[in-house]
Amino acid sequence: MSMLKIMTGIRNGLVKLLQVSAIVIMIVLVVDVLWGVFSRYAIGHQTRWTEEVATILLIWISFFGGSLTYAEKGHLGVDYFVGKLDPDAQRLNEILCHLIVGLFAAAAMIYGGWLLFSKTMASGQTLPALGIEAGYKYIVVPISGCFMLLFAIEHIMELLAKRNCREAVR
Amino acid sequence: MIEEILILVITFCVLMLINVPIAICIGVASFLTVLAIGNVDTAYIIAQRMAGGVESFPLLAIPFFIISGYLMGEGGMARRLIDFASAAVGWCKGGLGYVNVLTCMMFGSISGSAAAAVSSIGGFMIPEMNRKGYDKSFNVAITCTAATTGLLIPPSNVMIVYAVVAGSVSVADLFMAGVLPGIIVGVCLMIAGGLICWKRGYGGAQATSPKRIATTFVHAVPSLLLIVIVLYGILGGICSATEASAVSVLYALILTVFLYREVKIKDLPKLFLSSVKTTAMVMLLVGCSTAMSWVMARENIPQNVSAALLALSDNKIVILLMINVILLIVGTFMDMTPAVLIFTPIFLPAVTAMGIDPVHFGIILIANLCIGLCTPPVGTCLFIGCGVGKTTIAKVLPSLIPFFIAMFVSLMAITYIPWLSMWLPALVKSFGQ
Numbered sequence: 001m002s003m004l005k006i007m008t009g010i011r012n013g014l015v016k017l018l019q020v021s022a023i024v025i026m027i028v029l030v031v032d033v034l035w036g037v038f039s040r041y042a043i044g045h046q047t048r049w050t051e052e053v054a055t056i057l058l059i060w061i062s063f064f065g066g067s068l069t070y071a072e073k074g075h076l077g078v079d080y081f082v083g084k085l086d087p088d089a090q091r092l093n094e095i096l097c098h099l100i101v102g103l104f105a106a107a108a109m110i111y112g113g114w115l116l117f118s119k120t121m122a123s124g125q126t127l128p129a130l131g132i133e134a135g136y137k138y139i140v141v142p143i144s145g146c147f148m149l150l151f152a153i154e155h156i157m158e159l160l161a162k163r164n165c166r167e168a169v170r
Numbered sequence: 171m172i173e174e175i176l177i178l179v180i181t182f183c184v185l186m187l188i189n190v191p192i193a194i195c196i197g198v199a200s201f202l203t204v205l206a207i208g209n210v211d212t213a214y215i216i217a218q219r220m221a222g223g224v225e226s227f228p229l230l231a232i233p234f235f236i237i238s239g240y241l242m243g244e245g246g247m248a249r250r251l252i253d254f255a256s257a258a259v260g261w262c263k264g265g266l267g268y269v270n271v272l273t274c275m276m277f278g279s280i281s282g283s284a285a286a287a288v289s290s291i292g293g294f295m296i297p298e299m300n301r302k303g304y305d306k307s308f309n310v311a312i313t314c315t316a317a318t319t320g321l322l323i324p325p326s327n328v329m330i331v332y333a334v335v336a337g338s339v340s341v342a343d344l345f346m347a348g349v350l351p352g353i354i355v356g357v358c359l360m361i362a363g364g365l366i367c368w369k370r371g372y373g374g375a376q377a378t379s380p381k382r383i384a385t386t387f388v389h390a391v392p393s394l395l396l397i398v399i400v401l402y403g404i405l406g407g408i409c410s411a412t413e414a415s416a417v418s419v420l421y422a423l424i425l426t427v428f429l430y431r432e433v434k435i436k437d438l439p440k441l442f443l444s445s446v447k448t449t450a451m452v453m454l455l456v457g458c459s460t461a462m463s464w465v466m467a468r469e470n471i472p473q474n475v476s477a478a479l480l481a482l483s484d485n486k487i488v489i490l491l492m493i494n495v496i497l498l499i500v501g502t503f504m505d506m507t508p509a510v511l512i513f514t515p516i517f518l519p520a521v522t523a524m525g526i527d528p529v530h531f532g533i534i535l536i537a538n539l540c541i542g543l544c545t546p547p548v549g550t551c552l553f554i555g556c557g558v559g560k561t562t563i564a565k566v567l568p569s570l571i572p573f574f575i576a577m578f579v580s581l582m583a584i585t586y587i588p589w590l591s592m593w594l595p596a597l598v599k600s601f602g603q
Contacts, residue, residue: 022446023439026233033230033416037409054412055227062224062457065450066193074447075191075454076505080547082189097190104198108220112213116221119214138221 004161007154011071014147018068025061029054048129056127056137063109063144070101071151095159102152109145116141174469178203178462192508193451197458200465207468216461223460224453227412228334228341232327233449234415238396238422239281240441244433245426247393248290251276254383254390261378264367266302268360270295270309271316275356278320280396282327283448284543287317288551292558304372310559311569312363314551315577318540319359321506322352322533325400325418328506330411331456332532335463335514339528341411342404346598347529347591351537354590355580362576392425405598452507459511466515476520486524490585493517494538501542505550509539526588533591537584541577544570 036050069075082093121135178199185195197216204212251273259268270291278287292313299309321328324345333339396418403414426433433441466472479489500509514535521531543551546563552570556563584590 019443023442026237026442026446029230030234030237030416030419033234033413034420037413037417051227054230055225058227058230058453059221059225061233061446062450062453063221065446066454069447069450069454070191072447075193075451076508077189077191078186078503078548079189080503081187093188097188100185100190100198101194104194104201107213108197108201108216112215112217113221115211115214116217137225138217141217141221 004154004157007150007157011151011154014150015068015071018064018071018147022061022065022068025057025064029057029061032057052127052129059137060140063140064147067144067147067151070148073155091159091163095156098152098155098159102149102156105145105148105152109148110142113138113141113145171469174203174206175471177206178465178469191454192505193454193458196455196462196508196512200458200461203465203469207465215464219461219464220457223457226334228330228410229453229456231325231330231341231412231415232452233445234412234419235282235325235327235330236445236448237442238415238418239283239286240445241419241422241426241433242280242393242396243277243286243290244437244441245422245430246432247280248273248277248294250386250390250393252291252294254386257378257383257386264364264372266295266299266304267308267312267363267367267372270299270312271319271356271360271363274313274316275319275323275352276390276394278317279323279325279352280320280393282320282325284317284321284540284551285554287320288313288554289558291317292555296555296559302373304367305370305569306559306561307566307569308363308366310555310561310566311573312359313559314544314549314555314566315570315573316356316359317551317555318543318577319352319356321536321540322348322355324348325397325411325415326536327452328510328536329532331452331507332510332514332535334456335459335511336518336528336532339532342598343529343595344532345401345404345411346595347533348536349594350590351533351580351584354583355537355540355577358576358580359573362572366572392429396421455508455511459508462512463515472516472519475516476523479520480523486526487586489520489524490526490534493521494534494581494585497535497538498541501539502545503548504542505548506536506539506543509542510535527592529595530588530591534581534585537577537581541574541581544574544577 032050032053036046039050040046082090085093117135117138120138121133125134126132127134181202182195182199185198186192190198197220201212201216204210204215252269255269255272255276259265259272262268273295274287274291277291278284281287281290292310296309296313300306320326326345326348329344329348330341333341333344399421400414400418403409403417404411409417427435479492482492483489497509497513500513518528518531522528543549546552552563552566556566
């Protein structure tokens with residue numbers, strides 16, 4: 001039970017952190033794109049880095065937001081058929097789903113994302129206007145993968161604990 | 171080849187059946203298929219496609235339109251639009267039905283979300299119509315179906331998604347192409363609703379006067395101006411769709427926070443956060459679907475589907491009908507964004523081979539999938555509508571049938587009269603020259 005408490009604490013902390021960063025990124029995005037338009041008309045030539053910054057932040061907010069939405073179980077799914085199962089089977093099914101999400105996060109996002117990040121870094125590409133290495137665009141993929149894996153484990157532990165509680169009551 | 175396609179399709183269907191998030195279904199199915207193909211670094215390919223898919227400046231318009239939609243929704247836009255629509259069309263027999271459809275068209279366009287239109291407009295209109303003696307299931311049915319018109323009337327996020335997946339399709343063209351079809355669906359829904367109201371003898375709301383129409387219109391103008399600003403910016407070549415969406419955020423902020431003061435500054439973080447979540451949901455789908463399109467292209471699935479369709483018939487009318495039937499079935503159990511992401515790459519080659527413009531096909535696709543938003547087992551609008559109207563799907567279904575017929579008739583018109591979609595974009599272009 002205490003393990004679960006620790007995990008839930010970690011999740012809540014991470015969710016807060018992700019929420020704050022998502023809001024900040026979103027505000028920066030709006031300001032950045034507006035500055036792009038403004039600079040084009042007010043100064044006469046568009047600031048070169050606005051589109052690069054916007055694209056990087058869009059990747060970041062997509063993946064951070066994706067793991068945040070998963071932490072709060074907000075992703076689209078088809079719950080019609082599962083709804084017809086009995087409660088025990090539903091819980092078992094839910095554990096299986098989180099297991100699949102966790103495995104996908106580990107394989108595609110953490111492992112694959114790390115390969116993507118390190119290969120792009122190794123290629124030595126840089127972003128023309130910002131002058132930083134292009135690989136940093138993708139660092140968010142493995143990081144969000146870690147978050148997603150953690151959330152999957154926490155969801156599963158929570159579901160397992162629920163079952164133990166019910167058995168104790170019986 | 172066949173084995174790999176089977177892996178892709180079966181994995182996807184099984185995972186979807188057991189309620190794995192659809193984005194992850196797509197991701198896992200693609201992952202396993204790439205693994206089966208072999209010879210490539212599977213994890214790297216999937217991660218690269220996912221990140222590459224969301225690395226797109228045009229897609230940035232989606233979160234921005236969502237934010238401005240939320241702001242306008244929180245800022246009392248629904249009430250102003252309803253007041254205006256009541257003054258304009260509420261006085262006649264069955265008037266509240268027309269008010270409902272007209273408000274949904276305006277609100278759906280500005281908010282860009284059918285779900286938001288159902289909850290905001292339905293939240294006002296369904297109880298009001300109940301009070302005036304309109305049948306509860308009728309009220310929910312008309313709200314759900316009318317709310318989908320906002321996806322055809324610009325600005326529309328699902329059109330941006332389509333433009334990005336289809337490639338080489340201009341968002342500006344799509345936006346203009348959707349205007350007439352959106353109005354046609356709305357008018358067909360009004361006719362269906364009007365006939366029912368007339369048969370049942372539902373009354374009007376209240377008498378109106380030109381003065382009342384004028385005052386309510388003046389109140390609604392600042393909300394409607396958002397559409398004008400966005401379209402003028404894009405069509406006038408002043409800025410890209412993404413930039414126009416950012417401007418719409420600025421406009422909505424100034425209007426609702428500083429002028430109307432209906433949105434408090436302290437509410438903004440929460441509002442931004444909900445837009446991040448909606449965006450992330452769409453973007454994860456886009457990322458995973460990009461991986462799937464790569465797999466499908468590698469397996470020549472689009473070419474094979476295209477060849478199979480063209481082998482069945484070389485008649486444009488028949489093929490479009492087949493595609494429409496398939497999409498209607500898909501729409502019943504799949505939400506709009508994943509369906510657009512998955513089926514655009516599959517059908518587009520066949521359709522363009524027959525000389526149908528990708529812009530026209532985009533409008534057909536969206537008009538078709540709009541029907542699916544109101545059908546069980548998966549129908550976002552229907553679910554929200556039943557929640558707002560405090561009724562059940564089983565009770566609403568019989569009342570939905572006339573509206574489904576109206577939507578189907580307009581879908582057929584949109585499919586077989588290309589002019590409806592292609593005339594406005596051409597007209598706008600001719601002005602530009």
